[in-house]
Amino acid sequence: MKLLFLFAILLALINLNMEPQTNMYSPTNMYSSAGYDITPITEEFKKTLLENLDAETIRITQNAGTERPFCGTLLDNKKDGFYACVVCGLPLFSSDHKFMSGTGWPSFFSPFAVGHVATRQDTKFNMERTEILCARCDSHLGHEFDDGPKPTGKRYCLNSASLHFYEQGEELPTISKPVKTEVAYFAGGCFWGIEHWLQKGDGVISVESGYMQGDTENPTYKEVCSGASGHAETAKVTFDPSAISYETLLGAFFKMHNPTEVNRQGPDVGSQYRSGVWTTSNEQQKSASAFIKGLTESKTYKNPIATQIETAEKFYIAEEKHQDYIENTGRTCHINNPW
Numbered sequence: 577m578k579l580l581f582l583f584a585i586l587l588a589l590i591n592l593n594m595e596p597q598t599n600m601y602s603p604t605n606m607y608s609s610a611g612y613d614i615t616p617i618t619e620e621f622k623k624t625l626l627e628n629l630d631a632e633t634i635r636i637t638q639n640a641g642t643e644r645p646f647c648g649t650l651l652d653n654k655k656d657g658f659y660a661c662v663v664c665g666l667p668l669f670s671s672d673h674k675f676m677s678g679t680g681w682p683s684f685f686s687p688f689a690v691g692h693v694a695t696r697q698d699t700k701f702n703m704e705r706t707e708i709l710c711a712r713c714d715s716h717l718g719h720e721f722d723d724g725p726k727p728t729g730k731r732y733c734l735n736s737a738s739l740h741f742y743e744q745g746e747e748l749p750t751i752s753k754p755v756k757t758e759v760a761y762f763a764g765g766c767f768w769g770i771e772h773w774l775q776k777g778d779g780v781i782s783v784e785s786g787y788m789q790g791d792t793e794n795p796t797y798k799e800v801c802s803g804a805s806g807h808a809e810t811a812k813v814t815f816d817p818s819a820i821s822y823e824t825l826l827g828a829f830f831k832m833h834n835p836t837e838v839n840r841q842g843p844d845v846g847s848q849y850r851s852g853v854w855t856t857s858n859e860q861q862k863s864a865s866a867f868i869k870g871l872t873e874s875k876t877y878k879n880p881i882a883t884q885i886e887t888a889e890k891f892y893i894a895e896e897k898h899q900d901y902i903e904n905t906g907r908t909c910h911i912n913n914p915w
Contacts, residue, residue, distance in 0.1 A: 605819045607781040610667075610689035611754035613816070614711050617664055622713055625663050636737045637663055637715040640698075640707065645680025648736025656744040658688055662737065664713035665751035668692055669732065669739075677724075677731055682739070684732045685724045693732070695720060708732060757781060760813045760825055761788060761854035761888050764833035765841025767809040769910025772902040773832050774813050776915055779820025784812045785901070786893040788854055789886060797895055803846045810854065812891050822860055826853070826867045828914035835871075836879035854888035861885060 606615045617625075626634060635641040650659065659669040659682070669684040677683035687693040691711055698707040698719065706720040717738045724731035742748055764770050767785040775783040787795050790807030799805045813825060833841055833851065841849045855861040864885045872881060893899075902909060 605779050605816065606691075607755065607816065608689045608691040609782070610692075611757060611781060611814075612666065612689065612692065613755050614666065614691050616711075617713050622663070625713070629662065633662060633737045636735050637717075640700075640716040641735075642718075643681075643735045643737050647680075648682060650682045650734075650736040650739055650741055651680070653682070653741060655741070657742050657746065659684075659734070659739040659741050660752050661710040661713060661715055661717075662740045663715045664710060665740070665749055666692055666710055666712045667742075667752060668710060668717065669734070671744075675725055677733070679731075679733060681718065682734045682736055683724070684734065685726075685728045685730055687732065693717070708734075710738075755781070755816045755818070757814050758817045758822065759856055760815065760822060760860065761810050761856070761891065762813065762825070762829045763788065763808040763810040763850060763852040763854070764829060764835070764910070765809070765844050765849045765851075766909050767811050767894065767898065768901040768907070769832065770809075770811040770829070771900070773910060773912075773914055774811055774825065774828060777815070777820055777825065777828060779816045779818075780825075781814045781816060783814075784893055785898045786810055786812055786891050787848075788891050789852065789889050793890075793892075795892055797898065800848050801846070803848055807848060807892070808850050808852055809848050809894075810852075810891065812893075822863055823867065826864060829853070830867070830871065830883075831914035832910045832912045835868075835881045835883040836877050838882045851883040853883060853885050855885060856888050861887070 605613065608614050626638070636643060656671050658667045658671065660667050667688040670688050673684045673686045675683055675685060694709045694711040695706050696709065698705045708717045708720050709715060710717060715738065718732065718734040721731040721733060722729060742752060762770055762774065771783045771785045774780060787800050787807035788810040790805045792805045795805040795807050800807045800809065815825065835851045837851065839847045839850050853864045855864055868881055868883060871877065
């Protein structure tokens with residue numbers, strides 16, 4: 577009886593278009609560059625989703641079946657929109673990438689976004705093929721071939737039964753929408769280290785290095801380093817507030833640098849290396865002020881905290897060579913792991 581009750585609740589959440597609960601996903605959140613949650617769902621949640629599908633769809637998506645050519649309902653679909661996984665709702669392919677291959681199955685030359693589609697080798701039937709699957713629920717979609725059009729040269733050959741088409745302008749369920757994100761800005765010395773550590777937070781979608789709170793437009797790294805532009809090296813953090821709180825990010829930020837140093841951070845000296853929290857809302861401003869007050873009252877640091885709290889001004893992204901600098905070069909910066 578209890579199991580039936582829990583199952584009814586899960587179905588209600590899906591039908592009412594409510595936010596997925598955390599136990600539907602694996603412990604570590606994963607996001608695509610397009611801002612979608614691609615965290616693998618749990619087997620338990622997947623079972624509840626499969627209850628809504630017919631036998632033929634389950635045969636194809638869960639047992640690597642193939643529908644007959646020229647019989648799929650989406651083969652001749654020419655409407656604008658996107659094709660989502662019929663099981664978990666993740667957007668997989670866009671109408672912009674669809675083409676008529678003449679093979680009898682819906683064909684695309686590129687996925688909806690990097691990370692939404694997974695692949696693995698398929699050696700069944702004494703053939704060597706590349707199977708494509710939904711990255712979030714591991715459902716079978718079809719196969720990938722190297723005979724597609726430019727610019728990719730790929731042909732993603734799909735089963736219509738593996739997909740659900742959403743026409744442009746159609747109301748989407750929550751599971752087919754990108755996550756609702758929030759942005760935070762932190763300056764704490766060289767942005768290489770701040771970016772490196774903050775992007776490791778569970779619930780952080782992306783981190784970019786750039787310049788903020790200065791006096792000139794479109795500053796270069798050289799101009800910022802001179803101190804003349806007035807900018808601070810800053811990390812822009814895009815995060816999922818349902819997975820990681822702003823307060824948690826504040827905690828990590830203060831652990832990874834010394835907030836008592838004025839216009840410097842270790843060997844890096846200058847106003848461009850000042851400690852700062854640039855807020856995007858009244859809530860962030862209140863949280864940052866309260867956090868610093870708590871650190872001060874608890875006497876966490878011997879010296880006064882010098883971190884500035886200011887309303888965020890325009891963010892100028894740094895040159896490409898400064899993005900993911902530590903990952904690309906192997907150098908170290910801000911050695912304190914805050915997590």
